[in-house]
Amino acid sequence: xxxxxxxxxxxxxxxxxxxxxxxxxxxxxxxxxxxxxxxxxxxxxxxxxxxxxxxxxxxxxxxxxxxxxxxxxxxxxxxxxxxxxxxxxxxxxxxxxxxxxxxxxxxxxxxxxxxxxxxxxxxxxxxxxxxxxxxxxxxxxxxxxxxxxxxxxxxxxxxxxxxxxxxxxxxxxxxxxxxxxxxxxxxxxxxxxxxxxxxxxxxxxxxxxxxxxxxxxxxxxxxxxxxxxx
Amino acid sequence: xxxxxxxxxxxxxxxxxxxxxxxxxxxxxxxxxxxxxxxxxxxxxxxxxxxxxxxxxxxxxxxxxxxxxxxxxxxxxxxxxxxxxxxxxxxxxxxxxxxxxxxxxxxxxxxxxxxxxxxxxxxxxxxxxxxxxxxxxxxxxxxxxxxxxxxxxxxxxxxxxxxxxxxxxxxxxxxxxxxxxxxxxxxxxxxxxxxxxxxxxxxxxxxxxxxxxxxxxxxxxxxxxxxxxxxxxxxxxxxxxxxxxxxxxxxxxxxxxxxxxxxxxxxxxxxxxxxxxxxxxxxxxxxxxxxxxxxxxxxxxxxxxxxxxxxxxxxxxxxxxxxxxxxxxxxxxxxxxxxxxxxxxxxxxxxxxxxxxxxxxx
Numbered sequence: 001x002x003x004x005x006x007x008x009x010x011x012x013x014x015x016x017x018x019x020x021x022x023x024x025x026x027x028x029x030x031x032x033x034x035x036x037x038x039x040x041x042x043x044x045x046x047x048x049x050x051x052x053x054x055x056x057x058x059x060x061x062x063x064x065x066x067x068x069x070x071x072x073x074x075x076x077x078x079x080x081x082x083x084x085x086x087x088x089x090x091x092x093x094x095x096x097x098x099x100x101x102x103x104x105x106x107x108x109x110x111x112x113x114x115x116x117x118x119x120x121x122x123x124x125x126x127x128x129x130x131x132x133x134x135x136x137x138x139x140x141x142x143x144x145x146x147x148x149x150x151x152x153x154x155x156x157x158x159x160x161x162x163x164x165x166x167x168x169x170x171x172x173x174x175x176x177x178x179x180x181x182x183x184x185x186x187x188x189x190x191x192x193x194x195x196x197x198x199x200x201x202x203x204x205x206x207x208x209x210x211x212x213x214x215x216x217x218x219x220x221x222x223x224x225x226x227x228x229x230x
Numbered sequence: 231x232x233x234x235x236x237x238x239x240x241x242x243x244x245x246x247x248x249x250x251x252x253x254x255x256x257x258x259x260x261x262x263x264x265x266x267x268x269x270x271x272x273x274x275x276x277x278x279x280x281x282x283x284x285x286x287x288x289x290x291x292x293x294x295x296x297x298x299x300x301x302x303x304x305x306x307x308x309x310x311x312x313x314x315x316x317x318x319x320x321x322x323x324x325x326x327x328x329x330x331x332x333x334x335x336x337x338x339x340x341x342x343x344x345x346x347x348x349x350x351x352x353x354x355x356x357x358x359x360x361x362x363x364x365x366x367x368x369x370x371x372x373x374x375x376x377x378x379x380x381x382x383x384x385x386x387x388x389x390x391x392x393x394x395x396x397x398x399x400x401x402x403x404x405x406x407x408x409x410x411x412x413x414x415x416x417x418x419x420x421x422x423x424x425x426x427x428x429x430x431x432x433x434x435x436x437x438x439x440x441x442x443x444x445x446x447x448x449x450x451x452x453x454x455x456x457x458x459x460x461x462x463x464x465x466x467x468x469x470x471x472x473x474x475x476x477x478x479x480x481x482x483x484x485x486x487x488x489x490x491x492x493x494x495x496x497x498x499x500x501x502x503x504x505x506x507x508x509x510x511x512x513x514x515x516x517x518x519x520x521x522x523x524x525x526x527x528x529x530x531x532x533x534x535x536x537x538x539x540x541x542x543x544x545x546x547x548x549x550x551x552x553x554x555x556x557x558x559x560x561x562x563x564x565x566x567x568x569x570x571x572x573x574x575x576x577x578x579x580x581x582x583x584x585x586x587x588x589x590x591x592x
Contacts, residue, residue: 081325081326082326082328105435105437105438105439105441106433106435106436107431107433107435107436107437107438107439107443107446108441108446109424109427109430109431109433109446109450110424110430110446110449110450110453111449112418112420112421112424113418113420113421115406115418116421118403119393119449119452120441120445120449122393122396123445123448123449123452124441124445127445127448128440128441131272131273132441139276140277140325143273143274143276143277144277146273147273147274147277149403150397150400150402150403150406152272152396152397152400153272154272154273155268155272155273156273156276167438167439168438168439170439170440173439173440173441189435189436189438191435194420
């Protein structure tokens, strides 16, 4: 059998991943029609390409169904609480940089820190009769971060997209989302808390610690890792 | 081999023991409406309990403990005084330690009785200690009510006391607030700028969201009042620090706390209750001279307890969670009682862990 490398199946993340490997003499390409998720690997023996949604790559690595995979640190940390036992970071790829942050309306002149957010949440609950809502798709990371900081009286509401719009639409009072330039936040009249950085993320190549390997796959992995370190 | 059948048998024996002590057996559904627990514990409960949902009933929780449903049942139609026992599965989500069970059997004993709280505390502790007899366990006790009384009686503003009270169960946050209110932590730069600004709302950012201008203005008014208030005195701070570090056997702890009450006289009624509890425990045959008391005990894990708290630990197995825990939760009955309230105290045991230890010791 061959070593399985999981790569995001579409968009800029896929293109940049292909380019990153290309620089190291490993050519990844999609085969068949535009809509068919099949690919090939040239320039190295014994490695096959698996095209997947970036969000599914952590799970596939943790289950040992792929040996290597490219996905963001944010997704790995969110989906795999014990990620460092299941995965090993091989190399950060230097793109897809994004920070997971907590942002509140810029008009909240009284809120700059998590400490302020906690006090604002207490006041909000007393006046409005429900907890202050924070929209996010990173439930576990955000909850652990806020618990660690001692923030209470909030509730997380799920938002899988257009999260920056939830405050204006009054489905949430604050958000926790990834941002790279802060442009979208500013456009939506939001500001980042000064101590509201939860995680710095970038596209990263991971190796599964649990995927079974035969001798052939093991030697393919050694060659692959050696090529990357050149 | 500790089979489920053996655990259930052990649980039935424990429950029978509590029935013999006068408790009535109660059953509660495994699926609990999520709303009550979410309202009590907020987002933190989602990290500890399994939440599921359907289209008709919405979010429901796999029973993370019996106390809340038993209190609800009692507040709805319980006679007074009441003693309850139960045995069954509880479910706890585990995200960090694969060795911790996410489903286990718990047996509990709860007392709702307003006549003599000290005697009720001693009754629950003694019954559980007897049930654990023969296992090499260390008992720890504490009393959250003493710290709460200390905070309630501080010579400082009401908003400060409310903020400290809100974070009693989050020691780090509590400490940070205390240091700020005592003038021992620097004012964050953004806060200083805000307080200096003639019109803090002149920033020009459009007003969006449900937390509106009135909310922001109200908080700024609180911050301004806070900045003008005198710091918590060194005397009171020293008293609180001394209180939080008390860790001795029960009678010595009481003696030490009586000294601290010279600076913090507001804790005296809580200390009288501790003294009565010590006498009641002694009357029940508990060797209080060898029973540990820590004033900070129970602050990190036991959010609904507001008085006496206790736990039993296997000293030779520090990897195990406590074998039994319990405490007083008068405030919880108030929260769930729609205006009614009753002093309540209870404790739970884990028969599976008891069997595990018994097996290791033979």
